[in-house]
Amino acid sequence: xxxxxxxxxxxxxxxxxxxxxxxxxxxxxxxxxxxxxxxxxxxxxxxxxxxxxxxxxxxxxxxxxxxxxxxxxxxxxxxxxxxxxxxxxxxxxxxxxxxxxxxxxxxxxxxxxx
Numbered sequence: 001x002x003x004x005x006x007x008x009x010x011x012x013x014x015x016x017x018x019x020x021x022x023x024x025x026x027x028x029x030x031x032x033x034x035x036x037x038x039x040x041x042x043x044x045x046x047x048x049x050x051x052x053x054x055x056x057x058x059x060x061x062x063x064x065x066x067x068x069x070x071x072x073x074x075x076x077x078x079x080x081x082x083x084x085x086x087x088x089x090x091x092x093x094x095x096x097x098x099x100x101x102x103x104x105x106x107x108x109x110x111x112x113x114x
Contacts, residue, residue, distance in 0.1 A: 019064065021048035035066035047096070049073065067095075 016022035020033050022045055034046050047070050051063040071077045080087045089095045 016045070016048075019048060019050060021046045021066070047074075 010016050020035075023034075047066065049063075049065045049070055050061065053060045053062045071081075077087070087095075087098075092098060
């Protein structure tokens with residue numbers, strides 16, 4: 001259809017703090033409010049997606065999605081949900097504790113509760 005979308009990153013800005021998806025310990029003034037609630041202990045970075053529209057020179061917040069609403073963007077969940085054990089989140093310290101950078105998997109046992 002000839003549509004085009006400009007994708008923008010929030011890296012290096014305060015946007016993630018303002019929209020409640022970043023909670024670094026270096027910023028104690030930030031209240032932990034994630035997904036329109038208050039989690040017991042959020043991670044330093046939590047998943048979120050926002051969409052905005054530019055219309056007549058104004059920027060409008062059109063949509064935000066957190067946590068469970070982002071499954072379509074993480075194809076690993078699509079596979080885990082079809083496996084016999086599912087995501088096995090009940091054994092994890094946090095629901096996304098299984099996610100690691102490629103060089104951090106040796107410490108993944110620490111993410112599982114006893």
